[in-house]
Amino acid sequence: MEIIIVLGVIALVVLFFVAQYNRLIRLNVSVDEAWAQIEVQLKRRADLIPNLVETVKGYAKHEQSTFDAVVTARAKATTATTLADTAAADGMLTQALRGLLAVAEAYPDLKASANFISLQEELATTENKVAFSRQFYNDNVRELNTAVKTVPTNFFAGIAKVNEREFYEVEDPQDRKAPNVKF
Amino acid sequence: MGVLVWLVALAALTYFGQSTTAIVPIAVGIALISVWGSYYGSDKLVLTMTGAKLIQESDNPKLFGLIQEITIASGLPMPKVAIVIDSAPNAFATGRNQDHALIAFTTGILDVMDRDQLQGVIAHELAHVANRDTLVSAVAATTAGAIAILSDMLMRMMWFGGGRDRDRNNNGNPILLVFSLLILILAPIAAVLLKSAISRKRESLADATAVAFTRNPAGLRSALEVLAADSTVVHQKSNSIAHIWIESPLDGKAVSKMFSTHPPIAERIAVLKAMESLN
Numbered sequence: 001m002e003i004i005i006v007l008g009v010i011a012l013v014v015l016f017f018v019a020q021y022n023r024l025i026r027l028n029v030s031v032d033e034a035w036a037q038i039e040v041q042l043k044r045r046a047d048l049i050p051n052l053v054e055t056v057k058g059y060a061k062h063e064q065s066t067f068d069a070v071v072t073a074r075a076k077a078t079t080a081t082t083l084a085d086t087a088a089a090d091g092m093l094t095q096a097l098r099g100l101l102a103v104a105e106a107y108p109d110l111k112a113s114a115n116f117i118s119l120q121e122e123l124a125t126t127e128n129k130v131a132f133s134r135q136f137y138n139d140n141v142r143e144l145n146t147a148v149k150t151v152p153t154n155f156f157a158g159i160a161k162v163n164e165r166e167f168y169e170v171e172d173p174q175d176r177k178a179p180n181v182k183f
Numbered sequence: 184m185g186v187l188v189w190l191v192a193l194a195a196l197t198y199f200g201q202s203t204t205a206i207v208p209i210a211v212g213i214a215l216i217s218v219w220g221s222y223y224g225s226d227k228l229v230l231t232m233t234g235a236k237l238i239q240e241s242d243n244p245k246l247f248g249l250i251q252e253i254t255i256a257s258g259l260p261m262p263k264v265a266i267v268i269d270s271a272p273n274a275f276a277t278g279r280n281q282d283h284a285l286i287a288f289t290t291g292i293l294d295v296m297d298r299d300q301l302q303g304v305i306a307h308e309l310a311h312v313a314n315r316d317t318l319v320s321a322v323a324a325t326t327a328g329a330i331a332i333l334s335d336m337l338m339r340m341m342w343f344g345g346g347r348d349r350d351r352n353n354n355g356n357p358i359l360l361v362f363s364l365l366i367l368i369l370a371p372i373a374a375v376l377l378k379s380a381i382s383r384k385r386e387s388l389a390d391a392t393a394v395a396f397t398r399n400p401a402g403l404r405s406a407l408e409v410l411a412a413d414s415t416v417v418h419q420k421s422n423s424i425a426h427i428w429i430e431s432p433l434d435g436k437a438v439s440k441m442f443s444t445h446p447p448i449a450e451r452i453a454v455l456k457a458m459e460s461l462n
Contacts, residue, residue, distance in 0.1 A: 030258075037255060125248045132256035135398065140258075 020153050024162040027144040031165050034137035035083075038168065041130040042077060042090060048126060049074050049097075052119050056100060059110035066103050069096040083166050090130070091171035097123070134168050141165045214328050222321035226263065226278045226285040229427070233275075235265035235287045242266075246293065249302050250286070253309050256396045262286050262312060271415040272296070275427040276308035277317055284312040289417060296406055303393060303403030307429055310392035316385050323381045327374030334370050375442065382444040390451055394458055404455035411448045 053067055073096040077089035101120070104110050111117075145164045147153045157163065221228055230237070240247040247264065254261050262276075262284035272292035278284035286308040296304065311317075394400045410430045417432045431445045440447070 034258070041255070125252070128252050129255055132252050136256050136258055 017156070020156045021160050024144075024147060024153055024156055024160040027140070027147055028160075028162045028165075031137070031140045031144050034133070034140045038086075038130070038133045038137050041126065041133045042086070045093070045123070045126045045130055046074055046078050048119065048123055049093075052100070052123065055113070055116050055119055056104055056107075056110060059107045059113070060103060063103050066096075066099050070100050072096075083168065087168055087170055094127070094170070097127075134170065137168050141167050211329075211332060214332075215325065218321055218324050218328070222317060223279055225317050226283055229275070229277045229285065229287075230265060233267055233287065235267045237263055237265045243293075246288070246301075249298070250305050250309075253302065253306050253396055257306075257309055257313055259284075259309055259313055262309070264288075266290060266293075267417070269417050270294075271417045271432075272410060272413055272430075273417045273432070274304050274308055274429045276311040277427055278312060279317060280315070281312050284309075286312070291415070295409060295413070299399060299402035300406035300409060302397060303399070303406045304429060306393035306396045307389050307403060310389040310396065311385070311427075314385065314388055314392060316389065319381065319385060320378070323378050327377050330377075331370035331374050334366055379442050379444055383446050386445045387451070387454070390455065391458075394455070400455045400458035404452055404459065407448055407452050407455070411452065 049070060053070055056063075057067060070093075073089065073093040077086070077093045080086040080089045101123075104116065144162070148157045148162060148164050229235070243264075243266075250264065251261065253259075259281050262278065262281075263286075265285060265287035267273075267287055267289045269289040270291040271289060272295050274286065274288045274292055276284065276286045286305070288304075292304065293301070390403060393403050397403070417428065430448065431443060445451075
């Protein structure tokens with residue numbers, strides 16, 4: 001009779017260990033998935049840019065410095081690999097794009113062109129998606145880091161080989177808010 | 184709605200047959216099949232009941248863009264989207280789990296809301312999906328019905344005794360019969376009160392979860408203000424699915440606060456305003 005109780009207790013303890021381990025693994029995988037989502041959205045944004053630059057160039061030929069800023073930032077963004085580099089390039093590109101759109105404000109023909117309007121809408125949705133994917137990633141990192149640091153699960157972090165992950169922080173302070181672009 | 188099925192089944196079987204406890208499994212069976220059947224097929228069932236039509240991304244790319252933004256923020260899969268042709272602004276969400284979710288909007292709400300407001304409404308509906316509120320309602324209906332049946336069973340056992348006496352007519356004692364009838368009437372009222380309380384709590388939770396997705400309480404708050412100011416009501420006012428709309432089509436003047444499926448809209452607006460000031 002006592003053996004059954006002891007076995008029962010051992011079984012519960014084992015189940016508890018497994019649950020904690022699995023939780024850490026699951027959280028880690030969610031963070032990986034959220035990171036992949038950021039990369040997808042950043043790539044979508046990068047793909048929109050050449051078209052946008054060409055359209056603006058068609059009307060505003062002499063704003064070379066703005067175009068250069070965008071093109072350089074885009075190149076940096078597409079080649080970045082580590083999280084820190086990607087976040088830095090993301091911030092630079094967002095700022096360069098803002099500069100480009102500001103330039104476009106001064107050219108009424110450009111602003112009225114259907115092509116530019118549709119590109120601007122696509123860019124706006126993409127910027128929002130990038131912002132939400134950053135938010136989702138950071139939410140997941142927060143959950144993972146909390147689990148890794150708080151008491152029951154922190155004992156398992158070593159065995160599970162799960163560590164704290166970095167938050168995705170973009171340099172530009174204006175980027176901390178989700179862009180509220182109205183169509 | 185499931186509760187009504189229970190009670191009709193139970194009442195019918197009781198008063199047209201022997202009031203033995205053997206009817207309980209039959210009543211339970213009927214109720215379980217009805218509640219869980221409608222839960223399982225909730226997305227298709229609700230489409231039929233509301234006359235909603237499924238749409239694709241090409242039908243309304245802006246709406247789909249807004250929904251995709253929230254699915255990114257929440258990590259949910261993209262739900263099915265439908266439109267209800269009705270000038271009253273309203274929206275609902277249903278589906279047995281996040282992979283079979285359906286959200287729908289009336290043409291009225293799409294016309295009257297701006298981008299942030301509509302995104303707040305979308306976030307509220309997806310919050311229902313994320314919080315598994317269809318499942319919660321199904322469990323609530325089952326529990327409420329079970330309580331009703333259990334109370335009836337206990338009444339019977341108390342007054343008619345444990346054993347079955349074949350000679351005994353179920354019209355043995357008229358007072359006890361009236362009593363049992365009273366219980367039978369009051370129990371479903373208690374069940375509905377319970378379901379309404381649960382529904383109100385889940386609505387508040389959905390408001391909060393929506394803000395967790397958008398990080399923009401002002402969007403949903405101004406959407407609710409627009410809904411509060413608009414007095415038109417959706418045509419599809421069926422009792423059984425009244426609770427799934429964002430603004431209840433039933434909570435007009437006469438419905439007591441305790442029976443309403445949504446917290447009062449002024450309260451919801453006040454809560455969201457408080458969140459805005461935290462920023």
